[in-house]
Amino acid sequence: MRFGRRGPEGAETPVVVREDGVWDLTPLTADIDGSFLEADPVGRVEDALAGGRLTRLADAEALRIGAPIARPSAVVCIGMNYAAHAAESGAQPPRDPVMFLKTPNTVSGPYDDVPLPRGSEKTDWEVELAVVIGTRASYLDSPADAAEHIAGYTIANDLSERTWQLEISGGQWSKGKCAPRFSPLGPELVTPDEISPADLRLRSFVNGEARQDSTTADLIFPVDVIVWHLSQYLTLEPGDVILTGTPEGVALSGRFPYLAQGDVVEVSIDGLGAQRQVIA
Known part of the structure; x- marks a missing residue:
């Protein structure tokens, strides 16, 4: 699975990048950060996709690509x-x-x-x-x-x-x-x-x-x-x-x-x- 962040610096949207598009992860997490990564991120995203709880991010290709992890502690x-x-x-x-x-x-x-x-x-x-x-x-x-x-x-x-x-x-x-x-x-x-x-x-x-x-x-x-x-x-x-x-x-x-x-x-x-x- 490929996680990323899209949008203006400091206001990025967490996403999962797949062959069928870029999907918005905000129903699951506010960001790609330590809290998200330590709680079975792949399993949770797969379940959310299968359950139809995620939507594609609008105009994803036109958005800035941010660092794929929010500011780390180290x-x-x-x-x-x-x-x-x-x-x-x-x-x-x-x-x-x-x-x-x-x-x-x-x-x-x-x-x-x-x-x-x-x-x-x-x-x-x-x-x-x-x-x-x-x-x-x-x-x-x-x-x-x-x-x-x-x-x-x-x-x-x-x-x-x-x-x-x-x-x-x-x-x-x-x-x-x-x-x-x-x-x-x-x-x-x-x-x-x-x-x-x-x-x-x-x-x-x-x-x-x-x-x-x-x-x-x-x-x-x-x-x-x-x-x-x-x-x-x-x-x-x-x-x-x-x-x-x-x-x-x-x-x-x-x-x-x-x-x-x-x-x-x-x-x-x-x-x-x-x-x-x-x-x-």
């Missing part, structure tokens, strides 16, 4: 999770997952413009598989327990200002990760019954030129290990988002210029769709 990120990206960053692959945080107000829609931060000279792109938590996860016994806590998957662009992240960071990365709209998500949240995170192709393009092209099969720490590992250090709440890392092919490598006003960034993951942002 955006937790894993760094250096592809060996080739660690190498192009001048680092060795980590022995344990590297965690950092982005503020929840960085989340934006997959096609929203992204303002170049004031004073930025090194804004970079990063296509990533994003995991959305469905039920609270704390002190999981093993990676095998992770699946029951995952609501689904979506695409993220983990935009980063490298000077702020690495040069004036004081040793912490988040300063370069939290500018407005630096976490585009979507277009949809795809439930685990429809997709496996094990081997998905990730790609990015800037102004139509290829940048990244890899697969989640190359993750150093796969999704189940990430969720289990994080649960040993923090409680993951329903609706929280985990960004799982980016492959090689970013501007930090020195092979490509950083983003400038007017650039167009496109990122895609097979089975999850694509995003497009203009750097404003």
Whole structure:
């Protein structure tokens, strides 16, 4: 099942996206949020559709596509999770997952413009598989327990200002990760019954030129290990988002210029769709 949100920023309508149309979920929930995701969302939506309690959203194709999850309580990120990206960053692959945080107000829609931060000279792109938590996860016994806590998957662009992240960071990365709209998500949240995170192709393009092209099969720490590992250090709440890392092919490598006003960034993951942002 594919959940999404349509409409103006801050006033999105929760929807389910199907081959037969985009269906309004407001009879079931005010939003695609943790409360909705922890209470059997697929079963409830299937029952509502079968019972004729949902209607198609009028003019859905003309509406803005918002992030598929309302503002999470946390955006937790894993760094250096592809060996080739660690190498192009001048680092060795980590022995344990590297965690950092982005503020929840960085989340934006997959096609929203992204303002170049004031004073930025090194804004970079990063296509990533994003995991959305469905039920609270704390002190999981093993990676095998992770699946029951995952609501689904979506695409993220983990935009980063490298000077702020690495040069004036004081040793912490988040300063370069939290500018407005630096976490585009979507277009949809795809439930685990429809997709496996094990081997998905990730790609990015800037102004139509290829940048990244890899697969989640190359993750150093796969999704189940990430969720289990994080649960040993923090409680993951329903609706929280985990960004799982980016492959090689970013501007930090020195092979490509950083983003400038007017650039167009496109990122895609097979089975999850694509995003497009203009750097404003």
